[in-house]
Amino acid sequence: MTLALNGVSYSYGEKEALANVTVAFEPNQLIALAGANGSGKSTLLKIAARVHQPSSGMVSYEGRALREWPAKEYARSVGYLPQEAEPAFPMRAIEVVLSGRAPFLSRFAWEGESDIAAAKHALEICDAAHLVDRYLDEMSGGERKRVFLARVLAGTPRVILLDEPLAALDIAHVQQFSRLLREIVDRTRCTVVFASHDLNWAAAYSDRMIVMRDGKVALDSTPAEVMRAEVVGELFGFEARVADGWLVPR
Amino acid sequence: MKKATLILLILLLASIALGIALGSTSITWGDETARTILFRIRLPRVILAAVVGATLAVAGVTFQTLLRNPLADPFILGVSGGAAAGAAAATAFGLAAHRGVVPAIAFIGACAATLAVFALAQRREHLDPTRLLLSGLVLNAFFSAIILISFSMSSANDVTAALRWMMGTFFGASWNDVVLVAVLLLIALVVLAFIANDLRMLAFGEDDARSRGVDVERVKWIGFGVASIITGAAVAVSGIIGFVGLLVPHLIRLVWRRDFRFLLPLCALGGASLLVLSDLLSRIVIPSTELPIGAFTALLGVPFFLSLLRRSR
Numbered sequence: 108m109t110l111a112l113n114g115v116s117y118s119y120g121e122k123e124a125l126a127n128v129t130v131a132f133e134p135n136q137l138i139a140l141a142g143a144n145g146s147g148k149s150t151l152l153k154i155a156a157r158v159h160q161p162s163s164g165m166v167s168y169e170g171r172a173l174r175e176w177p178a179k180e181y182a183r184s185v186g187y188l189p190q191e192a193e194p195a196f197p198m199r200a201i202e203v204v205l206s207g208r209a210p211f212l213s214r215f216a217w218e219g220e221s222d223i224a225a226a227k228h229a230l231e232i233c234d235a236a237h238l239v240d241r242y243l244d245e246m247s248g249g250e251r252k253r254v255f256l257a258r259v260l261a262g263t264p265r266v267i268l269l270d271e272p273l274a275a276l277d278i279a280h281v282q283q284f285s286r287l288l289r290e291i292v293d294r295t296r297c298t299v300v301f302a303s304h305d306l307n308w309a310a311a312y313s314d315r316m317i318v319m320r321d322g323k324v325a326l327d328s329t330p331a332e333v334m335r336a337e338v339v340g341e342l343f344g345f346e347a348r349v350a351d352g353w354l355v356p357r
Numbered sequence: 358m359k360k361a362t363l364i365l366l367i368l369l370l371a372s373i374a375l376g377i378a379l380g381s382t383s384i385t386w387g388d389e390t391a392r393t394i395l396f397r398i399r400l401p402r403v404i405l406a407a408v409v410g411a412t413l414a415v416a417g418v419t420f421q422t423l424l425r426n427p428l429a430d431p432f433i434l435g436v437s438g439g440a441a442a443g444a445a446a447a448t449a450f451g452l453a454a455h456r457g458v459v460p461a462i463a464f465i466g467a468c469a470a471t472l473a474v475f476a477l478a479q480r481r482e483h484l485d486p487t488r489l490l491l492s493g494l495v496l497n498a499f500f501s502a503i504i505l506i507s508f509s510m511s512s513a514n515d516v517t518a519a520l521r522w523m524m525g526t527f528f529g530a531s532w533n534d535v536v537l538v539a540v541l542l543l544i545a546l547v548v549l550a551f552i553a554n555d556l557r558m559l560a561f562g563e564d565d566a567r568s569r570g571v572d573v574e575r576v577k578w579i580g581f582g583v584a585s586i587i588t589g590a591a592v593a594v595s596g597i598i599g600f601v602g603l604l605v606p607h608l609i610r611l612v613w614r615r616d617f618r619f620l621l622p623l624c625a626l627g628g629a630s631l632l633v634l635s636d637l638l639s640r641i642v643i644p645s646t647e648l649p650i651g652a653f654t655a656l657l658g659v660p661f662f663l664s665l666l667r668r669s670r
Contacts, residue, residue, distance in 0.1 A: 156568040178570035187568035194560045195425035197614055206616070209558055210570050214551065217618070262569075 108134045108169060110155055110185065110266050110298065115164035117150055124150040126322040127164070132266060135296040137288055139309035141333070142319030143343065148302040149190065151319065152268045155300070156187035168266070182210035186264030188255055190271050193243070200238045200246075200254045204229055207261035222261075229260040233287065249280035256287070267291070269301040273308055281305075285312045306343070307354055310334050318342055361613055365626035369407065372633040376403035379641055398530075405530040405594065406636040406650075407629035408538045410601055412591040414628025415545060415621065417602015419584040422556050422617045423577060424474075426489055427607065427665055431467075431588040432599030434489070435496025439470030440592035442500035442507075445522040449511035460537060460593035467589035470496055471581050490666075525598035525651030527636050534594040541590045542625075545583045549621055552576050557617035598651045600658025601628055607661055 111131040117124050125147050132138055132155070140148045153159045154166060157173060166173040168184065186207075194203065204226040205218050212218065218226075230236045235253040243251055252272060259267055272288075273281045289312040292299050303309040310316060310330035318326040318333060325342055326333060334354060339345045347354040380399055413431060420429040420436075431437045443466025444459050452458045477492050504522055549556070555576045558566040563573050591598075605627040606620055613619065632650070635657070639648040 153564065153568075156564075157570075158564045158567045178572065180570075182568065182570035185568075187565070189562060189564045189568070192561045192565045195421075196427060196560060196610060198560075198616075199614075202616065206558065206561065209554065212554055214554060216554075 108265050108298070110168045111166070112151070112155065112161075113165045113167070115151075115154060115161040115166060117154060117159060117161050119150075124322050125154070125161075128322070128324055129164075130317060130324055130327065132298045132300055134265070134298050135292065136298055136315055137292045137313045138298065138300045139313040139316045139330070140300055140302040140319065141306055141309045141316055142302075142304065142325070144304060146319040147322040148304075148319050149270050150322075152187065152270050152300065152302060153189075155266075156185060156268050157181060158187070158189075179210045183262060184264055185266045185268065186259040186262050187268045188259050188270060188272060190274070192255060197242055197244060199240055199242055200230065200235065200257075201226060201240065203243060203254055204258045204261050207258035210262060225263065226257070226261045229257040230254070232260055232291070233257040234283075248275050249277065249284070252276060252280070252284060253287075256284075260291070264297070266298045267300070269299070271302050271304070273301075273303050273305060281308055282311075288312065306334070306339065306345075310352070358619055361609075361619075361623055362626065365623055365630065369626050369630045369633070372630045372637075373403055373407060376406070376633045376637045379637060401532050401535055402527045402530040402636070403633055405535050405538070406527050406632040408535060408542060409527075409591045409595050409598065410605075410628040410630070410632025410635075411625040412538055412542045412545075412587045412628070413598060413601035414605035414624040414631070415542070415549070416584040416588045416591070417628075418606040418617065418620050418624045419549060419556070419580050420602065421606055422559060423580045423584070424489065425559065425562070427610075428489060428603065428662070430600060430603035431584070431591075432497075432597060432601075433493045433603065433662075434470065434474050435493045435500065436467050436470045436474070436585055436588045437592050437597045437599065438497045438500035439466035439468075440464070440589040441522040441597045442466050442503040443589075444593050444596075445504040446507040448522075449507035451511075456533075460590055463593035464586055464589035466500070467585040467592065468582075470500070471585040475577075475581055520649070522592075522596045523651070524649035525596035525654075526647070526649060527595055528647060530594070538587075538590045538594055541587050545587045546621070546625065548579065548583050552579055553618040553621060556580060560616065596651065598632070598654055600654045600662065601631060603665070604654070604658050604661055605631055607665060 109131050113129050115128045116126055128151060142148050154161050205222060208218055208222040208225060230239055233253040233256050235257055238246065238250055238254060273284060276284060285308055288299050288301060310333065313330055316328060316330050316333045317324055320342060334349060334352060336348050339347050339354060346357045348357045377399055416431045420434060421427055440463040443462040447453065447459045447462040473496060477488060555571045558569055558571050567573050605624050609620060609623050609627055635653050636650055639650045639653050642648060
């Protein structure tokens, strides 16, 4: 159940976004992917989610190379939430979440009872059951994020990849959402990898932090190891001191 | 879904019945001339309006889904214009006598216009309305120029023929036209049904769709290809009739608001009803003259378009 990247590189035209990255996401871990904007976090998630094909190197899941996985079958195991996934047309929460069942549907099938049950269950886990018939454009940012997380969970993936899920949330929702991720990992023993450029929140509930810099893994360790004044000074140029495990400006 | 289909089917049948019953000549059974008018003129015309309406609405909803933009429509994108320019040039240079040439050149024109839109859309994930409208505007200006130049250069020098391509009409509809568009529409519906489950996932963006196992490139090529070909066929037989592909999906979303799988059959039924009724009105509003149907749909469509534009991001 390990998703592993082995010597993976990727470029957008001339610009190299990932350079020879080797990293493995193990089950039962909440993994924070930290780093400045443009450090390669999103690209790494996109490659793991099969959005992009690496220009070199190999990705494997459960010991099997990604290109040998049928696309739909892989999508049932690995769920991904991009930074932007706003639908182009008005949709109710239940429709959004049900679309997360797409990898399970055959070509002409419509969602059945079991899919609806899975969608409702996912909404409950995300504390969003009351939003079921509401339209997305009538919701707050925090409510929308919970609906989109429910959409990923509706596919019951074993690996969940989230790109900046905490961005644009107010502080109460950041905490609520971070706790929710922690609960999901503890309850289902799955893997959750989330990108965040906020170091404090990335560290707060996670088991492991992977720090990206210039398309490379600069540090892969526990939050306690990363959250030290000399480390963040070196990696981010952030002059900080640590108070109660929390980074504050010096 | 069943209820919506039933409502729209009843609407379509009622529209067709009205379209056949009403006209400048009243039809009575037993009269030989009246029967000729019915089977040779009025019936093919009404059925062609239905088939073209369905085609344009299906093309519209497909373009909207592919481009993630509710403002997309074969006319606004310039795809109808491309088809009309091809068809008009072929007619002006006397190629209309060879069967199949005009539609074939119309397909080429439609596909050329679609390639231009596709190239624009390729560069960005979300084609913003401004770029979409601007490119449609200049493409339409370009194609209008080709239509007018074709006719002024040709010996026919027939401005009404040029107007026919630019404003659309079902005057002179034949069963051959009906068969051409109907066959292509049926094929298109089958192909689109095959990719409907994938197409609707594009609503959340291409990255999201890829991560869910959708072969985005393939779905886009098939979708754009099918929508262009059926637009070409519709334009080849009836000229440019704008806003049908914008109006119909918009109205259906207002009532039912669902994904592409749901919209596809409903848009076909709704588009057919809309054009049968519009054609009927264009025939009977002013007795003994015909209003151009494209002008009619523009009168209906423009207010909707402006309200959509106001609300779009």
